[in-house]
Amino acid sequence: MTRPITGRVVPEQWRPTGAPAPRREPGTARIAVDLLGGDQAPAVVVDGALRAFADDPTLHLTLVGPAEAADAVVAAVHPARRHRLTTVLGGTAADAVAAGQADALVSAGDTAVTVLSAARALGRWPGIRRPPLAAVLPTAAGRLVLLDVGSTVDPDEETLATHARLGAAYATAVHGLAEPRVGLLTIGTEHGKGDRLRRAAARLLQDLPLNYAGLVEGSDVVLGRAADVVVTDGFTGNVLLKALEAATRPKETDETPAAVLLGVHGVVVVCHGAATGTDLAKGIAFAADLHRHRRIDVVQRGIA
Amino acid sequence: MTRPITGRVVPEQWRPTGAPAPRREPGTARIAVDLLGGDQAPAVVVDGALRAFADDPTLHLTLVGPAEAADAVVAAVHPARRHRLTTVLGGTAADAVAAGQADALVSAGDTAVTVLSAARALGRWPGIRRPPLAAVLPTAAGRLVLLDVGSTVDPDEETLATHARLGAAYATAVHGLAEPRVGLLTIGTEHGKGDRLRRAAARLLQDLPLNYAGLVEGSDVVLGRAADVVVTDGFTGNVLLKALEAATRPKETDETPAAVLLGVHGVVVVCHGAATGTDLAKGIAFAADLHRHRRIDVVQRGIA
Incomplete structure (x- = not known):
């Protein structure tokens, strides 16, 4: 699966000119979605992203992947709500979290690739060699x-x-x-x-x-x-x-129907490759919940 | 789990004096049942043996285990049908098959013990080190x-x-x-x-x-x-x-709900430790079917 690396670009037409990139606000959660992850990507991921977005009025999505797939999400969202979408055309979803463009990530892509990219971009907790x-x-x-x-x-x-x-x-x-x-x-x-x-x-x-x-x-x-x-x-x-x-x-x-990675500095939710749009929407909502309640931080304090 | 070894005795009161031990006849199957195998043994095994016996008028059971458990089976069987029961008080069910006292065995006992005793008593097929x-x-x-x-x-x-x-x-x-x-x-x-x-x-x-x-x-x-x-x-x-x-x-x-051992000279059916009486009865019927159709011999020819 090749992923075009075209730099981290947020096309102007998808947010008001001059508007700041979405920032963390109380209750909000900015979820990076790996548009190319999954057996039926990007179609199923687009579907899942739209379902999650429709369900949660404070959700921001950071769409990571090729422009065409991101376009499909943006086009399906009412213009008045597009300020809750950000597109990142280069790098991985974990890179987007590491760069502060999102609070958590969801991927239905290859598990080994997701785990490795998350561990590299976000860093492991002390004493954790192999995040489960x-x-x-x-x-x-x-x-x-x-x-x-x-x-x-x-x-x-x-x-x-x-x-x-x-x-x-x-x-x-x-x-x-x-x-x-x-x-x-x-x-x-x-x-x-x-x-x-x-x-x-x-x-x-x-x-x-x-x-x-x-x-x-x-x-x-x-x-x-x-x-x-x-x-x-x-x-x-x-x-x-x-x-x-x-x-x-x-x-x-x-x-x-998703798993959470434990032992890295960040919220990483992995859906399986055969995930449906509904599964992915649940995965996104799960990631948002983990972020909003700082649950992964609590896990880390629990084993410290 | 200790198993009393009291020698291979077939008490006279359980078959007509002087009657021959049950022999292989067309359609019959002589199944050795491990009375002490299983988490709820012998009660569940006794129950399973009686269910299987009632279901199949040509089935012979070779009851392997302590006299009390074998007694319970015999006592529950109409005297006119007790000639289809044989009791073996010593050794394993695999020993009974190896000695020609049964055509097949069923056990819900410890899997490793059953596999090992079957491989030893019955012998492995050429080229099979670890029967699955x-x-x-x-x-x-x-x-x-x-x-x-x-x-x-x-x-x-x-x-x-x-x-x-x-x-x-x-x-x-x-x-x-x-x-x-x-x-x-x-x-x-x-x-x-x-x-x-x-x-x-x-x-x-x-x-x-x-x-x-x-x-x-x-x-x-x-x-x-x-x-x-x-x-x-x-x-x-x-x-x-x-x-x-x-x-x-x-x-x-x-x-x-049972597994069959492949790669040994004989029919060996293993039920799991938590098997119910119904499960054991199905396991006994399964062993009888494997024997009657010489299915394990066919498997061996298939890989030869």
């Missing part, structure tokens, strides 16, 4: 944080332990759980069950200052009774997330 | 063979390639597919997606004499459009299977 992607799943018992869902496919046990702390901090900051139960995903709940990675990680997790709930199984990710946070490698997490999305999609849920 | 467990999943597009679902948690790429061949042979022998499409489970369908193991396995799979369908994702295991057989490591497969069972259980399906 966390997804929130609806369960019979409430909400469950599953991580990593695709950022790091070959982690070591130290990485899993760090991800456990990040997931617990997220469940506290976002789900309001004082002492979230953290489970390690494996293939049986008896002591020692699992592969080499899991056996090594279990030893680390039980010594961490968190509410370690021990080993959990695939069914626990669905039922939610055993843990509020489930830690796994990005390969297993991604396979599991995509399978469960396919298995439960007809039911529709309130949960956002 | 194959599960059949219902999908929107039909049936799908997922393997391995828990036998080998840290396989190398050669093992995945062997499992791909076994899965394809199973889909041909049991599902009647002449050229089943075999997919490699990973986290994206673009070339090179996945962890080290998947990248190495993809190179091997494309050179095998099978209908390699390339990389597939978690959603494909549910939707079934991309492949008839999906190959993965036993860790990911087990996590995925348990999650999907929990996610889809309320719908109830016709598929047997």
Whole structure:
């Protein structure tokens, strides 16, 4: 997928001449949208951006991508509301956040590319080498944080332990759980069950200052009774997330079909490549919520 | 879980004095049932055995485990039908099959223990070092063979390639597919997606004499459009299977909630530890079907 780099240009016709670029205001959220991210990009992203924009009268969108796609969004917006749109023709959505042109980013593009560009442009938190992607799943018992869902496919046990702390901090900051139960995903709940990675990680997790709930199984990710946070490698997490999305999609849920990157200085929401316009709109609204409530800052303070 | 070893005794009161032990007859199937296997054993196993027995008038059961549990089955069976029950108080269900006391075995016990005891007692096929467990999943597009679902948690790429061949042979022998499409489970369908193991396995799979369908994702295991057989490591497969069972259980399906061991000389069906009596009855019926149609022999010929 090639992305034309034509410099950071905000065409004059899309905002009043001389008007300042949108600034952060109470309640507003400026979301950078990766117009070229996703299997059906840019059409689906344009659709999602317009849906999110229509739903939220204080939302600003920073449209990152080729002019034609940005044009399609602008053309569909009433001229009186176009001051809430900014177009950035060059660089990545993460660059736009790093440059202060947006408060958060949403992408349905290649996960590895998004994670890498976000980590580079925004910087990692101290002590975080491999920022994980966390997804929130609806369960019979409430909400469950599953991580990593695709950022790091070959982690070591130290990485899993760090991800456990990040997931617990997220469940506290976002789900309001004082002492979230953290489970390690494996293939049986008896002591020692699992592969080499899991056996090594279990030893680390039980010594961490968190509410370690021990080993959990695939069914626990669905039922939610055993843990509020489930830690796994990005390969297993991604396979599991995509399978469960396919298995439960007809039911529709309130949960956002998107994942949030933890461990970088900024709000980064990743939708999957097959996201629909509705999915992307939910992802944008999710990013706006994370920004408005400074939730990622709270997560960082939680693990500091 | 301790298993009393009291020798191979068939108490006289449970079959007519002097009557021969049940022999293979056309249509009959003698299934060894591991009475101590499963989280709720032996109660659930007794329940499952009785359900299967009631459903199938030509079924013989070889009850492997402690006398009290076997007694419970025998006591619940009409005396006129007790000649279809045999009790074996010592050894494993695999030992009973190896000794000719049964044609197939069903266990909901510890998977690793069952696989190991079956491989030892029955012997592996030539060229098979690590026999995989194959599960059949219902999908929107039909049936799908997922393997391995828990036998080998840290396989190398050669093992995945062997499992791909076994899965394809199973889909041909049991599902009647002449050229089943075999997919490699990973986290994206673009070339090179996945962890080290998947990248190495993809190179091997494309050179095998099978209908390699390339990389597939978690959603494909549910939707079934991309492949008839999906190959993965036993860790990911087990996590995925348990999650999907929990996610889809309320719908109830016709598929047997059990896995079959491929690559050993014999019919070995593994139910999961949380299997209900109904699940176990289905597992027993599945084992009987595999035996009656010599399906595992056909699989072996398919890969020879």
